[in-house]
Amino acid sequence: MNGLAAGGGAGGLSRWVPPGGEERLRMVLAAAREGSAVWRERLDAADIGFDGAGVGFEGTGGAAWLALPVLRKESLGSVQAESPPFGGLLGEPVENLARIFVSPGDVYDPQGTDPDYWRFSRALAAAGFRRGDRVLNCFSYHLTPAGFMFDAASRALGCVVVPAGVGQQELQIRIARAVGASGYAGLPSYLLALLDRAAAAGTPLPIRRAVVTGEPLPETLRERIEAHGVKAYQAYGTADVGLIGYECGQGGGLHLDEGVIVEICDPDGRPVPLGEVGEVVVTSLQETYPLLRFGTGDLSAMIAEPCACGRPALRLKGWMGRVSEVAKVRGIFLYPRQLEAAMAELAGSVERWRAVVERDADHRDVLRIEFAGRADPRAVRDAVQAAVRLNPQVVVVPAGALPAEGPLFQDRRNWD
Helix, strand or coil, rough: CCCCCCCHHHEEEEEEECCCHHHHHHHHHHHHHHHHHHHHHHHCCCCCCCEECCCCCCCCCCCHHHHHEEEEEHHHHHHHCCCCCCCCCCCCCCCHHEEEEEEEECEEECCCHHHHHHHCCHHHCCCCCCCCCEEEECCCCCCHHHHHHHHHHHHHHEEEECCCCCCHHHHHHHHHHHCCEEEEEEEEHHHHHHHHHHHHHCCCHHHHHHECCCCCCCCHHEEEEEEECEEEEEEEEECCCEEEEEECCCCCCCCCCCCCEEEECCCCCCCECCCCCCCEEEEECCCCCCCCCCEEEEECCCCCCCCCCCCCCCCCCCCEEEECEEEECCCECCCHCCCCHHHHCCCCCCCEEEEEEEEEECCEEEEEEEEECCHHHHHHHHHHHHHHHHCEEEEECHHHCCCCCCCCEEEECCCH
């Protein structure tokens, strides 16, 4: 396939194609054409079609590939809503799936039948997880797929999983100590909360390694976690395409996974030169849910220099912000339009409002709703929580404290 060099970086562009990726992409395109009218229409429009031997690739690495428009994360829900649950994007019948999940914004995420469908076992293996390790999995198993992602990944390595989810920290600490949990999967801020609480009670946890994701891992937070004797490794992925990148322990970025093609693109969907910042655009190399040129909305840049660990993959510098106003709060994408819809239901009793996201001293995200009006603060909290699955702080303020014009959503977090 012209212009997509295995190993990435062809022509000095920010593009990663894993070894064997071209042939796997042919199979994915064939599945997309056969199973999805939506993808068939998009591929035809980009002049990516069949040839006599099967799937044709003429120009796929150049003009035709770039003519395939980026499917934006924020538009996925509306695409799916046209033909629920998956908007005609599946490459196989729904009855062949193992599970269906729902992410905030009513985005439906399928799980295929592969044992490690999202491929997060590679991140765990790079962090030193091994057969027989007992893993405290503190991601939710309810509706969203993160809990199952790390459950399946742990089991693929032969680890024993404690499906802890989120909450009941004292119980989780007792269980982790009783079973001798040496590994953790979950949000980094939640890990720190567990470690601090256990240490304060004089019952330190046996956890020694952790794979964390769902929110940024600034060095100040990493240092506080590692002060408890826990080595933290960051992974990066989405519910839509699974694992995208992971740390190896040598420092210096996230190795790109072999199950995806990754491009760093400008706003027009064209790969930027290596090292420049742009949107992380991912093509999944599995046939169940063939997302092609999927725009995550995350900003990053590629590192071409070899890593000391010897892995050949290009690396991402890490999360460097969001393309749009969408923010990730406590591991959940928060769309300002969701807040606007929730507050619109209280229009008769809320005169003005503003949503603010900040980071507290313990590196926990805090969503605060400030409003002026006669509404019951509990009603405001319940409306927001129902819309975005986050429990906000609610503060009543004088009407004059909120500007009549200006952004309704402010992300004041500092990741330095």
